[in-house]
Amino acid sequence: MGTTRRMLAAAAALLLLAGAATPAGAQPPDRVLYEVRGTDSAQRDTIARSGADVLGVRDGTVTVVASPAQARELRAGGLPLSEIGDVDALLAERGAGKRTAGDFPAGDEGYHTYAELSEELSAAAREHPGITRLSSVGTSAQGRALHLLKISDNAGTDEAEPEVLFTCNQHAREHLTTEMCLHIVQRFTEGYGSDPAVTNFVDTREILVIPSVNPDGAEYDIAGGEYRGWRKNRQGAGTDLNRNWDYRWGCCGGSSGNPASDTYRGPSPFSAPETRAVAGFVDSRVVDGTQQITAHIDFHTYSELVLWPFGYTHDDTAEGMTAEEAQRFAEVGRKMAASNGYTPQQSSDLYVTDGTVNDWMWGKHKILSFTFEMYPRGAGGLDGFYPPDEQIAPQTARNDEAVDILLAEAGA
Ligand SMILES: [Zn+2]
Missing domain, CATH: 3.40.630.10 (Zn peptidases)
Structure with a gap:
């Protein structure tokens, strides 16, 4: 295979890995916020072991950020992930309002750089x-x-x-x-x-x-x-x-x-x-x-x-x-x-x-x-x-x- 064909094959493989559920033309989000309810500590170990980012835990409910691959792995293992939203979109939403690069946003100026x-x-x-x-x-x-x-x-x-x-x-x-x-x-x-x-x-x-x-x-x-x-x-x-x-x-x-x-x-x-x-x-x-x-x-x-x-x-x-x-x-x-x-x-x-x-x-x-x-x-x-x-x-x-x-x- 020539270089171009190898690259195309690699790109096709990546697209397959990214999942067929993505609508045509839309980029899958890199990081999605999920909640998993009613977990025990063995299930939380599984979540942490996947390399997903556990944000918080309360009464068995885990809030976690996972990549598409991590989410698929966890769901395949029987964990009921419910989607809260795309992390970058949520952060941008919270970022509405006046911003100065390098400083805390309006309303959070009490924090110290x-x-x-x-x-x-x-x-x-x-x-x-x-x-x-x-x-x-x-x-x-x-x-x-x-x-x-x-x-x-x-x-x-x-x-x-x-x-x-x-x-x-x-x-x-x-x-x-x-x-x-x-x-x-x-x-x-x-x-x-x-x-x-x-x-x-x-x-x-x-x-x-x-x-x-x-x-x-x-x-x-x-x-x-x-x-x-x-x-x-x-x-x-x-x-x-x-x-x-x-x-x-x-x-x-x-x-x-x-x-x-x-x-x-x-x-x-x-x-x-x-x-x-x-x-x-x-x-x-x-x-x-x-x-x-x-x-x-x-x-x-x-x-x-x-x-x-x-x-x-x-x-x-x-x-x-x-x-x-x-x-x-x-x-x-x-x-x-x-x-x-x-x-x-x-x-x-x-x-x-x-x-x-x-x-x-x-x-x-x-x-x-x-x-x-x-x-x-x-x-x-x-x-x-x-x-x-x-x-x-x-x-x-x-x-x-x-x-x-x-x-x-x-x-x-
Ligand atoms: Zn910490």
Whole structure:
């Protein structure tokens, strides 16, 4: 076959693969939003294993974005996918109104771009020099600084106090989480000296905040003046940072090996500069053989959940997780969830994931590490990632007590 005939044959094969149901002349949508009702955790594992992008889960109802191929595979496996709509059309619909490329759209200006976030952190450091130290753990794939703000009395000195880490925005489109970390920064700097609980924690802990682990992805998500629904980093086709951590990486069907998938784990553990930088920082906190960081929350949206490891297995206990340790996770997780109204559960009760930050933090460093899935509770579709900015203040303050519970536990 000549080159042209080979290309034609390939194009015909692609058309067949794309499905005969597409009307002549219409392009099939790349990404479709679906709902699947009444799932159990085995069915949710199947959905996640297909490489489809699970957005949220509530009472067994899964909201998921799938490609045509993934949707066909899941339906063939007996899962009743009901179509909500074409993702790009839904995003464009939500994008109606005035837009400025590179900024949040009208009505969402309360969210911080990377430049605005950087300025807020500089201002916090400038205005509270005695209790802050601003640095970075490294740079993103595109060269943005991964900011780290330490908040503690005598912040310039490494004191013998429990260290607690808060990380946000591993997933690009989860902009509310960046606001959560910024809220923690503002609460513990501005409240120092006037709020007794805040003052006590700043005096007796070293609070470490990384407000955006994925600044490239977050900027890309808003760069076109319209939300893109982007999840991964911006290295090549993008890596799902929360599948790229080096603990049981890619072990268990909880991530995808396909670079086009939204849950692509990357070519190797810590192939993403962002995860490698945060992990390098955490590794560097082992002083005289003891990890100084004792507790951690990684913030995500959405579903209103408090999750704990392990994610790679449905078993409650495993190598590196005794019954007693699992019990402590459950106790602290339930206590925090009681304070904010979230639902507490082991991560894998949702569906199996591998290469996540919680599994690595606990598996490698024995850090009491949780994931919070923030507002809204569920079935939010794509809007779940883009709540109006009026929600920033109530939804971040909603976690104040949970953050305090973790800070207290960090010393236990
Ligand atoms: Zn997330």
